[in-house]
Amino acid sequence: MTKHSGGLDDVGAEEKKECTVTFHPDNQVVTLAAGSTLLDAAKSGDVPLNASCNGKGSCGKCKLVVVSGKVDHPSTPLLTDDEKKTGYVLACQAKLSGDVTVRIPEETLEKKLQVAGMGAEVTDRLKGLVAEITLMHESVSLELAPPTMDDAVSDLDRLNRGLKQQGYDLDRMNMGLRVMRDMASVMRSQNFHVTAHILKKRCSNEVVGLNAGNSAGPGLGLAIDVGTTSIVVYLVDMTDGTVIAATAGHNRQAACGDDVINRIVCSEKDGVKKLRTMALATINGLLNEALFAAGRDRREVTNIALAGNTVMTHLLLGIEPRNIRREPYVPTVSEFPILKAIEVGIKADPDAAVFIMPGPAGYVGGDIVSGLIYTGFHREEAMTLFIDVGTNGEIVLGNNQWLLTASCSAGPAFEGGGVRWGMRAEEGAIEKVAIDEDTMVSEISVVGGKPARGICGSGMIDLISEMLMTGVIQANGKFALDADHPRMAAIGDEKAFVVATADQTSVGQDIVFTESDIDTIIRSKGAVYAGFTVLLRQAGIDFSMLDQVIITGGFGQFLNIEKAITIGLLPDIDRAKFKYMGNSSAAGAYMALLSEKHRKEAVHVCNSMTYVDFSSNNEFMSEFTSALFLPHTNLEDFPSVRRSKRP
């Protein structure tokens, strides 16, 4: 901003004044016009902040602490008096009027994500899954005969002759001008010994590069899982499928809300490009980390497979997702062509081939198809129920004969959204809870063994199950304990249970669970269970006919099945039928990266899935209502839970 101050200090320019915001602990500095919010400042400065409700002021997740300076802030029940006293504000509500320094408090601070197992472990888990490696972008070394007066065909014809001898179909071979431009020199620089780089698309191939000499080799690959919450990148040696590095990080789009609906809303307001940039920044950052860790160069990366839900892939590719949230919920694209890295924006070899997992519907996307590829149940006879409880709750039911799929709008509760102290399953998250039935004191177990700073999905399931079993709450989710019990607290007018006392935490206050939090979880688990019920009924089978239940998604590996059944999230069937499969989306992307067979399989699976829409389904609504109870209104469906419940 140019100031016309005439040599004097700038005064009286209040209205258009720019304010400087400094974010601790990383000292990022952002300058923005007065009247903007701290969330605006965080977004524009690319400061990672979780704005779960996309700035509506309803989630309370965007807490910051004002260290110096002042902001305008409306009153809110989402902050306790103690918090208000110590300078806590909601970033989305705090308006700038001058320079300010804020601190991202422990409970809001993003910790570095660990992938479940680094390279070597991922390799162990995945490597045997692919029988034969087939590349999308491959290179072929050709020793061509130099031209003579008797064989003076054009350089391109000579190259094509060599490619034909290697079995390429010239009728389906393209070449851009870029390669033609210097091919004469390239071909002559090592006496017509060249390496051609070929991008194999669905319906045609393209020679995308030509080098002198023999530089043929399978290079590196990337398997990318673009989750709404977090993104995982595997860097793979395409020679044998070894995962040489694996990185994971929070999707920077989190600043635009927790769930896909908020992301769409944000894209309609701020433009698709903004969200595309956020996802790309995350992916390219993770790619750089992986390359650095492995000591490799981005130009070596020539094959990429990517899985994400439908909104994630649309946003990543810059494709308008707006109709996904409007009846009849139509995605713009289900099946994508093979793209080039440079078109997508991934900083690999610009001509690297990018395969995007196809997704059958707006709310069942490529991440689910990818999960199927990994779990492989669609290849077998066993009747399978597949559930990915992430921010959405996608379900697939079927086997090698048929596949039904649906999304049950479970919401982001199990990933921490909509729950006061909810957080993702990362460092500082309470992941296990056991309540002493006499003192009602909870024994907690925290990810990373650190002091607690919140509670994750599996912790919440434990907690609610324990509260139910110990009589802290009733089957309707209301507190049975008196308000003056030592383990009870109040947040405004609302009763809350103390999960961890201030001294057990790193946030300087008690971590509590309110009645609204319980209600949020009940609604989430109710939606999932109602989804199961309706989908099975559509198929004409009941829970006893299931041969297996596969659970994937973020919280899978910490989940206590017994307790999940106790609260009515999972059906009360033989526990041996449940299987955890970890991040199935990343694993499926890995398989598609390595093999044309699995890429074709993905397209086939996508086309064979029948999508059932729950949004205007009366049966679903009625089942959902019945499921808003712990474990369920129909207790006969949960015989083992009934038995174990104390008097």
Add this chain to the structure above:
Amino acid sequence: MTKHSGGLDDVGAEEKKECTVTFHPDNQVVTLAAGSTLLDAAKSGDVPLNASCNGKGSCGKCKLVVVSGKVDHPSTPLLTDDEKKTGYVLACQAKLSGDVTVRIPEETLEKKLQVAGMGAEVTDRLKGLVAEITLMHESVSLELAPPTMDDAVSDLDRLNRGLKQQGYDLDRMNMGLRVMRDMASVMRSQNFHVTAHILKKRCSNEVVGLNAGNSAGPGLGLAIDVGTTSIVVYLVDMTDGTVIAATAGHNRQAACGDDVINRIVCSEKDGVKKLRTMALATINGLLNEALFAAGRDRREVTNIALAGNTVMTHLLLGIEPRNIRREPYVPTVSEFPILKAIEVGIKADPDAAVFIMPGPAGYVGGDIVSGLIYTGFHREEAMTLFIDVGTNGEIVLGNNQWLLTASCSAGPAFEGGGVRWGMRAEEGAIEKVAIDEDTMVSEISVVGGKPARGICGSGMIDLISEMLMTGVIQANGKFALDADHPRMAAIGDEKAFVVATADQTSVGQDIVFTESDIDTIIRSKGAVYAGFTVLLRQAGIDFSMLDQVIITGGFGQFLNIEKAITIGLLPDIDRAKFKYMGNSSAAGAYMALLSEKHRKEAVHVCNSMTYVDFSSNNEFMSEFTSALFLPHTNLEDFPSVRRSKRP
């Protein structure tokens, strides 16, 4: 250049000083470092100047007149004393040492080219030639059913369904991200009534655009002939093939020499990109003129066909042509894929399809293939000799059974190159000459009826034939007239014949023809005739077996067949067998523009031509030597010439 003058006038910066050159009559101003030549200045300022010998100082074509200021100039026999006195310099030899103003003299000035017949006449000549119009870039209007809950496939699947109903093969259909990005909005803006724009490539199709509503229509097309000397553009209404505007201009590459060899040399020195830019500037300028004349917009142009010799197409596309001039004379590309206008650099619709005429060899290119498409003799039984005497002299012999082709390096003499007062067949060029056998005074006819400023190819043929018939010269090309004859002059030590006296010209001096000029023409016609002879012998036929001789190229329409036979350029056969066909390259491009049949035919013709290389052919050398006589060493081959020659 930043000057550190400390407030004083800049002094003592002689060495790196910049000089300003002003070119009259158009007052273009160019600033360049001292030591550069005036030709450098013209090139860098895009001032059109014909540097026939590419600045070697041997052609004398780059004359400028210094009006004020001074240049450093070595002595040269290429300028007469009179010229030197009046300030004439050779642009390529004149070095800058200070500011200077120069004038482009009449004889060097580029006149606006007229195409042979404007739109309507071209239409008359060409329109009937194409039976059915088939587009490369076509648009199709689709009224799709809006999605419902029961039919909620993705927008892309919906579009594909519509395209399939129109007969498109989806297995061969591509689409870039660009179109996908806003297709959701486009499809909804007129209730799923859309127009898809499809680029049909050899092996696959691509949806390159999508509009709301019905904007389908064949649009406009361009047929472009990229000649070494001049470029012709036809703007065509693709509905019915009407040529709605036709423009022509000098290829700006002329500043890099007259012939293709000089252009290659120049591209090796200055980079291919420079010559590419020059050709594109010419094409885009002509396209703009045509669009302006027709009152149309460049976005309407969606189909383009382009013909040029192999060096021209390589340079235009930015492809290295260097090996074309080195044994074994290999072009980089013979057959081009369908390109997009934006890749080529033509300022039409960026996604317009561009078909480039394929060329069988380095010295027989797409312009010749294009000529065949137009003349069509390869479809008939008649044994045909086809000759395009431009800057190169390409010959094709054959019929619907076989085709032999060769290039005979005739040089640019017939287009004015290498001849003192030689010029292209444009305004001010002497195109007909008759010499009075008593006075030896020539009666001349000038293009455009203006005072003469040079002599073109057909004028030279007339002149030499007349000089031979009137005894001005002998059969060996040497002057028979005495040096003191009133119609004789001297250029340095060399004898010359006065073709036009100063008062008949616009250049203020006599237009003369020297013994070297005669020699140049004899060598050119000798090369062409030797080419005929060798090609016919290879095929085992003699001249009497020819059913027709087709003559195309720049001078075709003014050429006097009788006189061309007299000097031994054309064989002495039945005059009725000769046919003028004008600019056959532009006409063939027009046909390929309109019809897939002719595009396929072009590829087929290109592949069926057998190229005969003359460069190291002893038979050709010996025939060439025999042909260095007027009309020929073997007079029995020219019976009618012998008969008409005066005693």
